[in-house]
Amino acid sequence: MKKEQASAKRDLNKINLTADLVVAGGGLSGVCAAITAARQGIKVLLVQDRPVLGGNSSSEVRLWILGATSHMGNNNRWAREGGVIDEILVENTYKNPEGNPLILDMILLDKVTQEKNIQLLLNTAVFEVGKEADQIKSITAFCSQNSTLYQLQAPLFCDATGDGIVGFLAGAAFRMGAESKEEFDEGMAPTAEYGELLGHSLYFYSKDTGRPVKFTPPNFSLSDITEIPRFKQFNANDFGCKLWWVEYGGRLDTVHDTEKIKWELWKVVYGIWNHIKNSGDFPEAENLTLEWVGTIPGKRESRRFEGDYILTQKDLVQQRHHEDAVAFGGWSIDLHPADGVYSERPGCNQWHGKGIFEIPYRTLYSKNISNLFIAGRIISVSHVAFGATRVMATCAYIGQSIGMAAVLCKSESLHPREVLANGHIQQLQQKLSLNGQYIPGVPINDPLDLIPQSEITVSSTLHFKGFDRVDFWKTLTTPSAQLFPILKGEVPVFNVAVNATKPTTFKASLRISKRAGGFTPDLTLASREIEIQAGEQNINLDFGVNLLDSSYVFVVFEANEAIQLGFTEKRVTGILSVFNSINKAVSNFGKQMPPADAGVDEFEFWCPQRRPKGQNLAISLAKPQPVFDKSNLTNGIDRPVRQPNAWVADPTDASPSLIFEWDEAKTIKQIDLWFDADFDHPMESVLMGHPETVMPFCVRKYVVKDQSGKIVLAKKDNFQTHQRIILDEPIYTKKLIIEVEHPSELVPAAIFAVRCYSEIKL
Template sequence: MQTIEETYDVVVSGGGLAGFSAAIAAARHGASVVLIQDRPVLGGNSSSEVRVTPHGAAAFHGYARETGIISEALIEDRATNHAIIRENGWTNSVWDLVLYDMAVRTPGLTLHLNTTAYDAEIDGDRIVAVHARVANAETELLIRGSVFIDCTGDGTVAALAGAESRTGEEAANEFDELHAPDTATSHTMGSSLHFKTIDTGAPIDFEAPKWAHRYDDQSFFTNGGRMIPTLESGYWWIEIGTPWDTLHDNETIRHELTRHVLGIWDYLKNRDPHWSPRAANLALDWVGQIPGKRESRRVLGEYLMTEHDLGAEDRFDDEIAYGGWYIDLHTIGGLLKEVAEPVTTARLMDPESSSGSTTYVGPFGVPLRTLIARDLSNLMMAGRNVSATHVALGSLRVMGTTALMGQAAGTAAALIGEVTDLRRQYSDIIGDVQQALLRDGCFLPHKKNEDPADLALRAVTSSSSTQSVHGVGPGSANWLGGIDHWRGYPVFPFRGELKRRVGQWVAVGAGQPISSLRMALHNHADADRVVAATVQLVDNIWDYRIDAGKPLAEGELLVSPGGPHWVDWQVDIDPISDSEVRFIRIDLHESPDVEWVVSSAVLPGQIAAYEDGGRYRRFGGGSTMSFQIEPAQAAYPASEVTSGVTRPHQSPNQWRSDPVFPLPQWLRLDWATPQSVCQVQLTFAGHLLREYHAYPPLYRDPQTVRDYAVEALVDGEWHEIVKVTGNIRTRVVHTFDAVQTSALRLMIYATNGDPSAGVYEIRCYADDICTENITQQ
């Protein structure tokens, strides 16, 4: 046995998406970093060993997909991966290698796979080093560091260092949480094991081993909410935890889950009256042997997130990430209980049900204090072991959210400098951390680009053309390029039937009035119907309040039988803002016989919602209702690229060229005096509307700019300083020899399919301050 000693600025334990993002972020910001991972692949539950595909806020909120490092990886995967994405069981080695490539090619990052941390050295309230063992190598590592980030999921390093943690369910009265049980327990959500099948093309037998669990009762599945959408792979509800401990009884749980996987497949293959005939040619192709764990320890931090933080409008001054998955609390006991996750079951069986509407939360901010351990001066955590109650973890634990927390932790660890006590020092750097995260492509709901070094914020913007919003109709062209709704979850509704209120967000240009609106409505009754309508000013695209204040207009629409008809409404609304693009919302109230026709197109940044449990909820997977507006609105001006926000939020925050004019089109920045520029960062449209699951194999988002150039105006002439062809990424950074210029111009020659060029942001710097995505080189 050999022992090797190593020293780093930042030591990250755990190579799931939280640890992966933390390690890359810290290294990109100049820290020497080591990533310790106890498996041979990166990605944790998302890897090909476990095969749970990453979820996040975009499953429930339009344009809420996570950006930053996780986005870089997911975009790369979809562009290069031949496999479709399903709910469980479909992750392949292409995804593993995307992560591995990003880690290996990141300067300053040392990767130790198959390496387990088993001890920690402590000096007072400070971690000095961790001891780790490399499997199959007869090697022990003594790894010293300045900052330690526990992304193990189980809080292993924190536990070894003596940090206090919570396990199990808090009682409802401890934090007044609606979804907590009356009595506290030690119970946690369970772990799942997945499988995948293959069509052999001919009948094939399956005989379960004697030790497999035996299933014979169809009602266990049909009445227990254990939905079987497909025989291709499955299923989240193959879950077991209590009475076993998900931490110390992990091997027992693995074996028990294997017994149940084989037993469930045996039943579906051989005895289920519906599925057995359909399974005749199917064979098991893969059965996981690493349980996908949902919950164990939660390390106590400087702030403990509770259920109230998931729905609060309050803003954290130290916001560094966001979430938006619902409060997903699995049935304690899983397969050993009669019903699996009653709330989700009710929604799956009846999508029109308002069951579970109280679990629908976000998007909400996550504070840095949740990632800073309370008991130790140099320990952070990211992932499902962060400082949160059991109920709050129900939303925080999904991998899109944990990846954002990881990137924030890694960025903070690198920027902290000389570490004496993270608990006292974080407030000194929080502004720098937030601006760094925004600069690195992340989104924060309550923060925007205020980087004093960004020269673009001082420039005057202009463009060759700008798309005006006239509206869209039932037959408008669809430029989504094949993305679909994620049908593994009850996306609802697909039709705009006014069985409940429906709202459509519309962007209104600065200083522009609205004279009239038109909606495409279909009356399925034999007589006229009247639909009550209102127009309200809303704060942002996630302003889900049914009543958002005094209406800007109110009226009634008369809809004759048949259709669809374009129904006119004279609203005569004065300009809302002289200086900003803002959102209004057209609300059509309940009228069960009338249908507001869904457009075949999605107007960028302008989508619909439906009423559910007293508030609005995203319509479908992100859809636009058929509407027209007069006069046409300048919703996508060039000035949006310096709004400081890189996605639709309080406005579309996007410049779009007029699709009537062919490419190339240009976007220009002018300064009153010449500037020295050596770096440009561009954020293009794409990969935001829907969740990763909606994107097909080998996908290149049509909205993303493909071929472009950056030009500088020098001595009255344009000089090309950057030329790119074949781009698929939404965030790109270009560093070049400094130029003195009074103007820069982005020339866009082609997109990946959209007739309009779309840009969310341009940043310009005199120094090479932006971190670069290594995969773009």
């Protein structure tokens, strides 16, 4: 029994904690920052004001995770973010292909709690910052569940809270609302009529019970659904899951009016559901019940903090290069009318870029608080650029950059700005890249890697000659193309399997992207028109073109209902078919035609189809392209960019293997293997579902042996991009042998890179 006498004042329980880095905010940006830093050996305090991690991706909000891949609806090929967020998405696809948000909660909690260097504080809200001069010394937070105050001290702080509570209380310079068109010469800067802020959204789920269900609305629900112009978009078969446009609040203070906004959204959601159930307009909803309604809204926009650089529309559209790039984005510039559901305008105003854009390090720290990183959607961008950088996979990528920068800050006794000012940016880029964070234009060059010092022998190599097997035919109803990696020099003759239902004209062209490494086929090198007769036939296409540089080319076929093209079920790493089709989910209508003053490009969309579709066209090459050579293992690029960048075994090789041999025996403690978990697949985390749990290109089984043939490691059921092997005891050997299995009879084994080290290299 505990008994206390009456007291004039009682103090809350208080706990003081210290770390190398305090990360405030447990959304994906904060989670990826914390995991990245912790894996490099620094102590992290991760404080989250909610009971679960994941922010807008969590079961509390239930928005899918997306970034540069944009539902496969843009021209950003192989653009899924790497590193920690890739690891999370691949694991979620493996364990949770149905897109259950509760399972994603579990995966995120598991990822964080596995890291011994992270101390996690859930249900703990920051409300006070202690400062000296321009530095934060501590933050104070309160946990509602254990009635405890925490004072958290560290030399470095990262604000990943979404609203920027740490930066706000610390006095960091910030912006809120839209800049004028003139400030940054941004054609997409919104007018006052459109509004300066994006609102909040609230999701709901419905469920088919198999029998009729009645619904009686609460008194506060919206009584007249005709107030919502966009309601006609509802589809009962979506079970309420995709109504991202149930949005409100852009005319209010999206920080301090959040509770007011939430109540308005509840009013809308319950009003929508009442109309669905009781208006008679949706008989298909008779057996549906309301399974879940969000209790906190998903926020899009509030504060944006100023760094040493403000990223703007022109950085994105022009794909400007930044020497201090540490991440990339690729979502469209996606702005919403401030009036949300009550607006007569379309729910969003999306304009895509022709490719991914770089995010410079200078946008990731405060310009006036010397030890504060800014992460997630609050980074240093204009309102217009924010329309593209705000999505969760991009925010996660930003978090990884900050986590690794914090590691350098600790090891070199630096403040965030000094990573760049003191000449450490290339070191940061290399550390990020070695841990899976692809940065455009930054190849890996690691002097500690033993593999470039070895002689590499492979059991076989795929001498790529395209595809000559026809598994089925598809009518050419949509303009279609096959992406092929071609080395510089003469473009080979292409042989195309065609079936014509009547005599017709077969029209084809050879295109490339004007921008090296891009995937927008905006430059036509040559065109051919061939009169063909009815029936199955093979047609040679000789475009008579020489490439000045190695590049992906598009072999494009104009739509023609009288023609069928042959397709194959065979798939190969870095090879795709693409189509000039429509994806309304991301405002892709086949061709982007912006207003003249919008400041964005006009171009066509050429996108893959999702599996189980998306087969390759049956097109063979007269001359093999040696694009899958063993030299790709050490070229420093671990995904397809201008070429596939992978070693691929010959499909007929019964036992694919790689041998790395040195003149003198080497001590090996760590081995890093980089496989193909398909960076082109977006892996939406919830709602969407996926046709497979493991990407078809991923090597599932491999064995590592030393020079005597002794098995160092045998792995089954791999599904991840990156396998880091840290040996309990180092081996001393002149030879390292890696044996792999083909993922299937239709897909040959592929490896982007092998790296090994004498010591642990995290």
